[in-house]
Amino acid sequence: MAATNSFKPDPSGLKFLGFWLTPGLNRGNVGAVFFASFTTVAMIVYLSLIQPYILTEIVGIPQDRQGMVTGYLALMQEIIVIALVGFMGAWSDRVGRRRIYVLGLCALAVGYLVYPMAGSELGLFIYRIPLIVGVAMAPVMLNTTLQDAPQEVSRGKWLGINNFIQGSGILLLATLLLTRAPQWYTGLGFDGITAGRLAMWSAALICLIAAVVMRVGLPVSTGAQQQKDNVLRQFLRGAKAALQNPRLALGFGAAFIGRGDLVVVGLFFSLWVTQYGVDQGLSTADSVAKAGMLFGIIQLSALLWALFMGIVMDRVNRVTGVIIAFTFAAAGYGLMGQVQDPFGSALIPIAVLLGIGEASVIVSAGALVGQEAKASMRGAIIGARDVVGGAGIMFAGFLGGVVFDAIGRTAPFTMMGILNATVLMLALVVRFRAAAPSVDQ
Numbered sequence: 001m002a003a004t005n006s007f008k009p010d011p012s013g014l015k016f017l018g019f020w021l022t023p024g025l026n027r028g029n030v031g032a033v034f035f036a037s038f039t040t041v042a043m044i045v046y047l048s049l050i051q052p053y054i055l056t057e058i059v060g061i062p063q064d065r066q067g068m069v070t071g072y073l074a075l076m077q078e079i080i081v082i083a084l085v086g087f088m089g090a091w092s093d094r095v096g097r098r099r100i101y102v103l104g105l106c107a108l109a110v111g112y113l114v115y116p117m118a119g120s121e122l123g124l125f126i127y128r129i130p131l132i133v134g135v136a137m138a139p140v141m142l143n144t145t146l147q148d149a150p151q152e153v154s155r156g157k158w159l160g161i162n163n164f165i166q167g168s169g170i171l172l173l174a175t176l177l178l179t180r181a182p183q184w185y186t187g188l189g190f191d192g193i194t195a196g197r198l199a200m201w202s203a204a205l206i207c208l209i210a211a212v213v214m215r216v217g218l219p220v221s222t223g224a225q226q227q228k229d230n231v232l233r234q235f236l237r238g239a240k241a242a243l244q245n246p247r248l249a250l251g252f253g254a255a256f257i258g259r260g261d262l263v264v265v266g267l268f269f270s271l272w273v274t275q276y277g278v279d280q281g282l283s284t285a286d287s288v289a290k291a292g293m294l295f296g297i298i299q300l301s302a303l304l305w306a307l308f309m310g311i312v313m314d315r316v317n318r319v320t321g322v323i324i325a326f327t328f329a330a331a332g333y334g335l336m337g338q339v340q341d342p343f344g345s346a347l348i349p350i351a352v353l354l355g356i357g358e359a360s361v362i363v364s365a366g367a368l369v370g371q372e373a374k375a376s377m378r379g380a381i382i383g384a385r386d387v388v389g390g391a392g393i394m395f396a397g398f399l400g401g402v403v404f405d406a407i408g409r410t411a412p413f414t415m416m417g418i419l420n421a422t423v424l425m426l427a428l429v430v431r432f433r434a435a436a437p438s439v440d441q
Contacts, residue, residue: 007151007152007153008153009151009153009154010023010151013025013151014026014027016030017030018154018157019150019154019157019158019161020150020151020153020154021149021150021151021154022148022149022150022151024219025149025219028217029149029217029218029219030149031217032213032214032216032217032218033145033146033149033162033217033218034162034165035210035213035217036101036142036145036210036213036214036218037142037146037162037163037165037166037169038165038166038168038169038173039169039173039206039207039209039210040105040138040139040142040166040169040210041139041142041166041169041170042166042169042170042172042173042174043108043112043138043173043174043203043206043207043210044108044135044138044139045170045174045266046173046174046178046179046203047131048263048266048267048270049174049175049178049179049266049270049288049291049292049295050178050179050182050196050199050200050203050288051070051073051267051270051271052066052270052271052274052275052284052287052288052291053182053196053199053284053285053288054115054116054118054124054196055069055070055124056274056284057182057192057193057196057284057285058116058118058119058192058193058196058197059118059119059120059121059123059124061121063275063278064405066271066275067268067271067401067404067405068401068402068405069121069124070267070268070271070397070401071397071398071399071400071401071402071404072125072398072401073124073125073128074263074267074393074394074397074398074401075394075397075398076125076128076132077128077131077132077135077393077397078390078391078393078394078397079394080129080132080133080136081132081135081136081386081390081393082387082390082391082394084133084136084137085136085137085140085383085386085387085390086235086238086239086380086383086384086386086387087232087235087383088100088104088136088137088140088141088383089140089144089235089238089379089380089381089382089383089384089386090232090234090235090238090379090380090383091379092140092141092144092379092383093234093377093378093379093380094234096219097141097144097145097148097218097379098214098215098218098219100137100141101137101138101141101142101145101211101214101218102211102214102215103137104133104134104136104137104138104139104141105134105138105207105208105210105211105214106134106207106208106211107130107131107133107134107137107138108130108131108134108135108138108204108207109134109204109205109207109208109211110130110134110204111127111128111129111130111131111132111133111134111204112131112200112201112203112204112207113200113201113204114127114130115127115128115130115131115200116196116197116199116200116201117197134207139386140379140382140383140386143366143382143386144378144379144382144383145218146158146159146162146366146370147366147369147370147373147378147382148375148378150370152371153314154314155313155314155367155370155371156309156310156311156312156313156314156315156318156321156363156367157310157311157313157314158310159310159313159362159363159366159367159370160306160307160308160309160310160311160313160363161306161307161310163302163303163306163309163310163359163362163363163366164303164304164306164307165303166303167299167300167302167303167304167306167359168303170299170303171296171299171300171303173206175292175293175295175296175299176292176296178199178202178203179288179289179291179292180289180292181195181198181199181202182195182196182199182285182288183195183285183286183289185198185199186285192284192285195285234377234379234380235380235383235384237377237380238377238379238380238381238382238383238384239380239384239387241372241373241374241377241381241384245372246430246433247318247319247368247371247372247430248368248369248372248373248381249430250319250322250368250426250427250430251322251365251368251369251372251385252369252384252385252388253388253423253426254322254325254326254361254364254365254368254423254427255365255369255385255386255388255389255392256388256389256391256392256395257326257361257392257416257419257420257422257423258329258361258362258365258389258392259389259390259392259393259396260392260393260395260396260397260400260416260419261329261333261357261358261361261396261416261420262358262393263392263393263396263397263400264333264396264400264412264413264415264416265295265298265354265358267397267400267401268400268401268404268409268412268413269291269294269295269298270288270291270292270295271404271409272342272404272409272410273287273290273291273294273295273342274287274288274290274291275287275409276341276342276343276409277290277291277343280343290343294342294347294351297348297351297352297355298351298352298354298355298358299355300355301351301352301353301354301355301356301359302355302356302358302359303359305355305356305359305360306359306362306363309321309325309359309360309363309364310363310367312324313363313364313367314367317431318364318367318368318371319368319427319430319431320431321360321363321364321367321368322364322365322368322427323424323427323428323431324360324364325357325360325361325363325364325365326357326360326361326420326421326423326424326427327424328353328356328357328360329354329357329358329360329361329420330357330417330418330420330421330424331353331357331417332350332353332354332355332356332357332358332417333354333357333413333414333416333417333420334413334414334417334418334420334421335350335353335354335417336350336351336354336410336413336417337410337411337412337413337414337415337417338410338414339410340410357420361420369381369382369385396412396415396416399412399415400412400415400416403415
């Protein structure tokens with residue numbers, strides 16, 4: 001079993017900011033990818049952060065139903081995403097990433113324009129559809145574009161810096177800026193409903209700006225060869241590759257649990273803290289802002305740790321890196337499930353550990369899948385992985401909503417702690433049986 005990686009750079013590619021890039025990419029392409037990392041994930045996360053405000057202030061759903069409504073919305077979203085995302089990845093192997101990426105960001109913009117116009121529970125489900133289409137397109141294109149760009153020798157560091165950029169976007173755009181927007185608009189004299197709408201329309205503007213940057217900055221096909229296979233056949237090729245490769249299978253399993261981790265933090269951490277704040281006598285806007293601040297601690301620790309984890313992933317066997325990642329994640333989520341007072345000082349070190357686990361899982365699983373995915377079918381493989389990840393989001397979102405209402409507000413974290421420990425056990429099996437990479441340069 002190889003204890004370390006021994007990939008060599010291809011000197012025909014550009015070395016920029018310490019990263020060896022796929023031949024044919026230039027500095028402008030790199031800048032566009034960095035901007036994509038900064039904006040795309042932040043715009044997805046913001047939907048979860050603003051959700052309690054929409055449920056309470058705009059639609060007026062009682063607290064004792066909010067967990068279940070949140071779970072049902074997540075379930076509907078992931079059913080549609082699962083139906084679309086694999087084909088989007090396979091389609092991008094034919095037409096390139098840029099076209100689908102731009103369409104996805106435009107769909108998010110339309111969704112943020114119409115979603116705050118919902119006036120009932122039914123309206124929430126109907127007006128969420130454009131957002132769901134955008135979620136099915138933009139993130140898979142971000143993930144595929146990120147994997148297209150680096151040479152294998154720099155993949156870990158490249159994913160680490162982009163995870164840092166993504167975390168910065170979440171912290172600055174979603175947490176510090178947009179979650180506070182309802183307070184700012186209320187301070188300007190707008191009522192609570194109008195303030196929420198203006199906040200989401202601000203998010204729509206950011207999505208449109210990102211779409212323009214992707215249209216100008218990304219090449220037609222970022223790294224992958226264009227494929228002429230039927231899109232369904234190309235997608236099935238990607239799924240079959242995971243079944244035949246134990247390291248890809250581990251990466252897919254990591255995606256199932258890792259995406260579930262993200263949805264539990266995004267959906268139920270904010271909902272837990274917001275409800276607790278209202279119980280303590282705070283307004284909904286102040287409670288959302290408090291939740292955003294605490295969420296920011298998680299993301300700050302995640303983005304700082306991602307840089308270190310990227311370096312680790314280029315120095316150790318990447319299955320070993322997955323083992324390290326899920327050790328942190330199992331501990332972080334398990335401990336968060338034991339917290340009783342989210343406003344207490346005991347939450348802070350646990351939030352830091354949870355952020356470390358979150359970043360470690362993202363970087364390690366991404367590096368492992370990118371290492372094993374052939375460029376000619378990378379979109380299909382990552383699309384298939386995102387189908388599995390979508391199933392994980394659906395699982396965690398729905399079951400998390402059930403246990404949130406039935407057991408307690410921290411029950412989703414305990415659930416994910418157990419599941420992360422399960423993946424850790426599977427990673428140990430792969431490490432001792434099939435750790436060697438299947439590609440080299």
